[in-house]
Amino acid sequence: MSDIKFSTDETDRIIGSIKSYFSDELDQELGSFEANFLLEFFAGEVGPHFYNRGLADAHTLLTEKFEEIGYLIQELEKTSV
Structure with a gap:
């Protein structure tokens, strides 16, 4: 299986969701860099x-x-x- 790739729009929406989740549920502010890092991690480790x-x-x-x-x-x- 090849690496999971998202379009720029998909990536932006997913990163927004990650940031919102961390803010709403964990009361932590997450920057775009950190959210993108988490996206790449989960896409690679959990996505398959x-x-x-x-x-x-x-x-x-x-x-x-x-x-x-x-x-x-x-x-x-x-x-x-």
Whole structure:
């Protein structure tokens, strides 16, 4: 898996959320540099776990849908007379 990259707009919004969380929940002021550092850390250390969970969930969903399609195809089968 390649490194997780965010657009400038996404990065700005995430950094804003991190700063707000630290201010509201932890009563600590965090600068943009520190928030960006935390973003990079979590993206690198925790992000792959969320990414892999998303892939596993997508795989499970696709497997279920393919199974449903299999049943629908079976229902279309004709019986001989």
